Amino acid sequence: MPRWEQGSEERLRTAALELFEERGFDDTSVVEIADRAGVTTRTFFRYFPDKREVLFAESDRHRAALVQQILDTPDVTQPLRVITSTLAGFDWTGPGMDLLRRRHAVIAASPGLLERDLIKRDDIAVAFADALQRRGVEADAARLAARVGIQVFLTVYAQWVESDGHADPAALTDAAMTLLASLVPATRATG
Amino acid sequence: MPRWEQGSEERLRTAALELFEERGFDDTSVVEIADRAGVTTRTFFRYFPDKREVLFAESDRHRAALVQQILDTPDVTQPLRVITSTLAGFDWTGPGMDLLRRRHAVIAASPGLLERDLIKRDDIAVAFADALQRRGVEADAARLAARVGIQVFLTVYAQWVESDGHADPAALTDAAMTLLASLVPATRATG
DNA sequence: GTCTATAGTCCGATAGAC
DNA sequence: GTCTATCGGACTATAGAC
Structure with missing residues (x-):
């Protein structure tokens, strides 16, 4: 376990978030981030493949944990519920x-970062669909449940962040699902 | 719209697509694209704000046309249907x-281009939600219908492209909507 | 049309932990 | 000595500025 000068990665993440708030993403250079963190630009790119990724380090860990939860869910007969419940029940306030x-x-303030955020969501959707399939859900249903479930949760997440974390994710999810049910034409569903 | 005269913009788009197929997006430089199109790199950036955008020139026009269709739809009491029908009925084979x-x-072969594709979809979702709201649909319902509708259509579009354009988009959409209905918990909607 | 800043890569060097 | 994290500098390409 290397002990000396540990924490470069976290210092870089902190410095980046601060600078993006102060000057905006586009007007912040990697050199400035590295300077504030007390390392060189070379070190920055050792930790993060590109400038955007510095804000998404936790996304991959979250995805893995969420997928595991889906694989561990006892009942997957309602795939969409599995997705929304998993997302709503996750501890985001690490x-x-x-x-x-x-x-x-x-x-939200930077198109470049929004792009990266969207592809992370897409990665999660693909991983969810795969997990559902491994649990025996048919491919098309798994894909659609994963994609739609994430869209539902996005509206929940936005409301939850706006409420400063005081709103109940489960209740918000129920409301969103009810809204969704009201939007889907009254085709008789078998399951 | 001078079809008889090949403009620099179209030559650039053609050259870019060819080169991306031959060498891949990352291994193709803007200089190479401009060379093949017979213009300078400066000209490339006069038409496209960045290297990725050369493949998405039509996206903005499509969005505007689709939004107009939504604004012109006589009946918007089923917002989700409005979205999926509009997308399925559009002529994509320009x-x-x-x-x-x-x-x-x-x-699909390049993460960088996939990112751009995703944000274009997001732009469309935002524009659709706005259009629905202007037609009197409540904000939350409009947002959710737009987002979910696009996810539904994505599965349809993928199947349609794979079928070489032979499958019927309307039929594929009906199938996808039935599948969605089977995924949404059997909460009875009022309408 | 030229000039320049920044993103991102590559190779090699250095220094502490084991 | 090995291993790992850091550093230095040179380099290309994107993108914007003049």
Whole structure:
């Protein structure tokens, strides 16, 4: 376990978030981020493949944990419910509500970061669909459940962040699902 | 719209698609694209704000046309249906089925292009939600219908492209909507 | 049309932990 | 000595500025 000067990665993430808030993403250079973190630009790119990725380090870990939860879900007869419940039940406040809101605001303010956010969501959708299939859900149903479930949760997440984390994700999810049910034509569903 | 005179913009688009197929997106430089099109790199950036955008020139026009269709739809009491029908009824084969498939393949092969594709979809979702709201649909319902409708259509579009354009988009959409209905919990909607 | 800043890559060097 | 994290500098390409 290397002990000396540990924490470059976290210092880089902190410095990046601060600078993006101060000057905006486009007007912040990697050199400035590295300077504030006390490392060189070379070190920055050792940790993050590109400038955008510095804000999405946790996304991959979250995806893995969420997928595992889906694989561990006892009952998958309602795939869409599995997706929304898994997402709503997840503990998003790892680094704290404050950091979550700041990150959310910074991403929304920059088209470049929004692009990256969208592809992360897509990665998650693909991983979810795969997990559902491994649990025996038919391919088309798995794909659609994963995609739609994430869209439903996005509206929930936005409301939840806006409420400063005080709103109940499960209740918000129920409301969103009811809204969705009202939008889907009254075709008789078998399941 | 001078079809008889090949403008620099179209030559650039053709050259870019060819080169992306030959070498891949990352290994193709803007200089190479401009060379093949017989113009300078400066000219490339006069037409396209960045390297990725060369494949998405039509996206903005499509969005505007689709939004107009939504605004012109007589009945918007079933917002989700409005979205899926509008998308399924659109004529996507403007430049020909072959170009559509080639473009689809090139985008799928490059993470950078996939990112751009995703944000274009998001732009469309936002524009659709706005159009629905202007037609009197409540905000939350409009947003959800737009987002979910696009996800439904994505599955339809993928199947349609794979079928070489022979499958019927309307029939595929009906099948996808039935599948969606089977996924949504049997909460009875009022309408 | 030229000039320049920044993103991102590559190779090699250095220094501490084991 | 090995292993790993950091550093330095040169380099190409994108993108914007003049």
